[in-house]
Amino acid sequence: MTRVLVAYATRFGSTHEVASAIVHELNAAGLQAQSAEASSALSPDDFDAFVIGSPMYGGKWMSDAAMFTAIMAERIGSKPVALFSMGTLGVNNPDAAHAEHNAFVERIGSVAPGLNVIGHIDFTGYFERANLPWYLRIIDRFLPNPQGDHRDWAAIKEWARSLVPVLTGE
Numbered sequence: 045m046t047r048v049l050v051a052y053a054t055r056f057g058s059t060h061e062v063a064s065a066i067v068h069e070l071n072a073a074g075l076q077a078q079s080a081e082a083s084s085a086l087s088p089d090d091f092d093a094f095v096i097g098s099p100m101y102g103g104k105w106m107s108d109a110a111m112f113t114a115i116m117a118e119r120i121g122s123k124p125v126a127l128f129s130m131g132t133l134g135v136n137n138p139d140a141a142h143a144e145h146n147a148f149v150e151r152i153g154s155v156a157p158g159l160n161v162i163g164h165i166d167f168t169g170y171f172e173r174a175n176l177p178w179y180l181r182i183i184d185r186f187l188p189n190p191q192g193d194h195r196d197w198a199a200i201k202e203w204a205r206s207l208v209p210v211l212t213g214e
Contacts, residue, residue, distance in 0.1 A: 046092045046211055047090065049086065050097070051086060051095070058130060065200050066095055066203075066204040082108045082109045084112070086112070093126075096125065099129070099130045099131060100166070104148060117159045125159055125161050126164060126165075127149060128164065129165075129167070130166075134166060134168045171189045
C-alpha cells in the first residue's frame with residue numbers, strides 16, 4: 045500500500061483543512077495517507093509519496109513548507125511529489141495567482157532540482173481580515189483582499205483523486 049505524507053504549513057488553519065480533505069480523498073482511494081505540519085522532525089523515509097502545500101504570501105510559501113521541501117528533497121529522492129498553494133489573489137485575478145504559484149514552483153525546482161514534482165496546483169483560500177496583524181491591516185486598506193471562504197472543495201477533492209494513479213505509479 046502506498047504511504048503518502050501530506051505535509052503543510054498554515055497560519056490560521058485553512059491549509060490544514062485542505063490537507064485533511066486531500067488525506068480523506070487519498071485514503072478513500074485506497075492509499076495510506078496522513079497529514080502533518082511540515083517540519084524537520086518528519087522522516088521522508090517512512091513514506092512512498094508526498095503532497096506538500098502552503099499558503100502563498102507575497103509570492104512565497106510559508107518558510108516551514110518551503111524549507112521542508114528544499115531540505116528534504118534529497119531524502120525524498122525520486123519519490124513522487126505534488127505541490128499545492130493557497131491564496132486569495134486568485135479570487136479577483138486567477139491568472140496572477142497561477143503565475144505567482146508557477147514562479148514559486150520554478151524556484152523550488154531550482155533549489156531542489158532532484159525533486160520529482162508530478163503535479164502542482166493553486167487554490168483560492170480563506171481570508172479573514174480580523175486575523176491580520178495591525179501592519180497588514182494598513183496594507184489591506186489600500187489593496188483589499190476579498191474576505192470569506194473562497195476554497196473550492198470540489199476542485200480540491202478532484203485534484204486529490206487525480207493524484208492517485210501518479211502517486212501509486214499506476
